[in-house]
Amino acid sequence: MTAINQNTPMPTDPNDGMVNGIHMETLLGTVNAIAQEPELGACKFRASNKWLGGNHNCTTVTGFYGAKQEITHKQQFELHADEPPILAGNDDGANPVEHLLNALAACVTTSMVAHAAVRGIRIEELESELEGDLDLRGFLGLDEKVPKGFTDIRINFKVKADIDDMEQLKRLTAYSPVFNTLTQGANVEIRVERK
Amino acid sequence: MTAINQNTPMPTDPNDGMVNGIHMETLLGTVNAIAQEPELGACKFRASNKWLGGNHNCTTVTGFYGAKQEITHKQQFELHADEPPILAGNDDGANPVEHLLNALAACVTTSMVAHAAVRGIRIEELESELEGDLDLRGFLGLDEKVPKGFTDIRINFKVKADIDDMEQLKRLTAYSPVFNTLTQGANVEIRVERK
Numbered sequence: 001m002t003a004i005n006q007n008t009p010m011p012t013d014p015n016d017g018m019v020n021g022i023h024m025e026t027l028l029g030t031v032n033a034i035a036q037e038p039e040l041g042a043c044k045f046r047a048s049n050k051w052l053g054g055n056h057n058c059t060t061v062t063g064f065y066g067a068k069q070e071i072t073h074k075q076q077f078e079l080h081a082d083e084p085p086i087l088a089g090n091d092d093g094a095n096p097v098e099h100l101l102n103a104l105a106a107c108v109t110t111s112m113v114a115h116a117a118v119r120g121i122r123i124e125e126l127e128s129e130l131e132g133d134l135d136l137r138g139f140l141g142l143d144e145k146v147p148k149g150f151t152d153i154r155i156n157f158k159v160k161a162d163i164d165d166m167e168q169l170k171r172l173t174a175y176s177p178v179f180n181t182l183t184q185g186a187n188v189e190i191r192v193e194r195k
Numbered sequence: 196m197t198a199i200n201q202n203t204p205m206p207t208d209p210n211d212g213m214v215n216g217i218h219m220e221t222l223l224g225t226v227n228a229i230a231q232e233p234e235l236g237a238c239k240f241r242a243s244n245k246w247l248g249g250n251h252n253c254t255t256v257t258g259f260y261g262a263k264q265e266i267t268h269k270q271q272f273e274l275h276a277d278e279p280p281i282l283a284g285n286d287d288g289a290n291p292v293e294h295l296l297n298a299l300a301a302c303v304t305t306s307m308v309a310h311a312a313v314r315g316i317r318i319e320e321l322e323s324e325l326e327g328d329l330d331l332r333g334f335l336g337l338d339e340k341v342p343k344g345f346t347d348i349r350i351n352f353k354v355k356a357d358i359d360d361m362e363q364l365k366r367l368t369a370y371s372p373v374f375n376t377l378t379q380g381a382n383v384e385i386r387v388e389r390k
Binding site (some may be wrong): 026027049066073077079081084086090099109150152158160186192 | 215216217218221222225226229230233235236237238239240241242243244245246248249250251252254256259261262266268269270272274276278279280281282283285286288289290291292293294295296297298299300301302303304305306308309310318320321322323324325326327328329330331332333334335336337338341342343344345346347348349350351352353354355359361362364365368369370371372373374375376377378379380381382383384385386387388389390
């Protein structure tokens with residue numbers, strides 16, 4: 001069995017073995033380990049949420065299951081969601097659909113950067129603007145024919161890289177797990193029990 | 196035309212007109228305005244993302260379009276994403292798929308609380324645990340037959356409320372925009388241009 005070492009030290013020289021800021025030995029070590037032992041790739045990602053009153057709630061992320069072991073993040077992440085005043089909230093956090101756009105932006109960006117690194121494409125700068133169309137009549141139950149979720153989401157990247165073929169970079173975003181979850185759909189099972 | 200006032204003052208008595216911490220006059224005012232003038236429901240939510248090197252990037256959320264106007268949040272929200280060391284990151288933020296679970300948790304929670312409020316159901320406590328299955332072989336391009344996104348996501352709610360019918364509360368989560376985007380899918384259009 002090829003072990004995955006989650007504590008691989010970073011090199012002291014920041015350019016030593018790094019492409020796009022990614023330590024290639026670590027990344028390729030993970031890729032090769034999973035290629036040799038496929039069950040290492042099976043992950044369970046997790047989040048805990050607590051309602052704080054009104055439209056305000058907080059998600060805590062502490063760890064996940066991957067590489068056949070429980071892995072704890074270096075720090076605990078807390079993510080607050082709320083609604084703006086027009087939607088009867090206090091604006092104490094981005095709202096849930098804005099958090100969804102964040103998840104998508106983060107994932108297509110990471111996917112492009114990592115897959116470019118593996119292919120030896122060096123990216124210097126990368127930024128994106130996202131916009132998604134959502135008709136509140138769906139959420140509010142005012143019209144059953146109106147979709148309740150986002151119908152269309154547009155992502156516009158601007159990139160400075162050492163290749164000219166922007167379509168090649170675009171194709172790398174197709175590896176993104178969040179992009180695939182949103183475009184292909186996932187099964188979501190909900191249970192509600194009395195506390 | 197029925198105007199939506201995004202600056203409706205909150206009542207000085209915190210219990211005055213509040214259900215589940217939501218100011219009902221504000222919420223029902225929005226519902227009635229959109230019912231009378233459907234185009235007020237058309238929203239465009241937005242996010243801007245900047246790559247910070249490696250697997251670290253940051254999304255900024257400042258405002259959105261809704262009720263036929265540009266609306267600015269009271270504060271700017273910054274959301275950091277990174278990967279854990281095992282995935283060649285520095286753990287400077289939840290990773291993108293954990294952010295996706297956060298968006299889903301926040302949205303089904305808000306949907307349950309708000310739709311319960313409209314129906315006069317009082318919720319005292321509400322928390323949830325989420326877990327999603329993701330096989331990294333998809334993202335890493337090791338096996339074309341392996342889905343790249345989440346396949347199954349489970350949400351377990353625990354709730355303290357003034358009704359016994361937990362199935363009724365569960366049904367309210369079906370209004371969630373993020374739940375619907377994930378289960379129904381959305382069109383995502385990506386453009387990449389040189390900076």
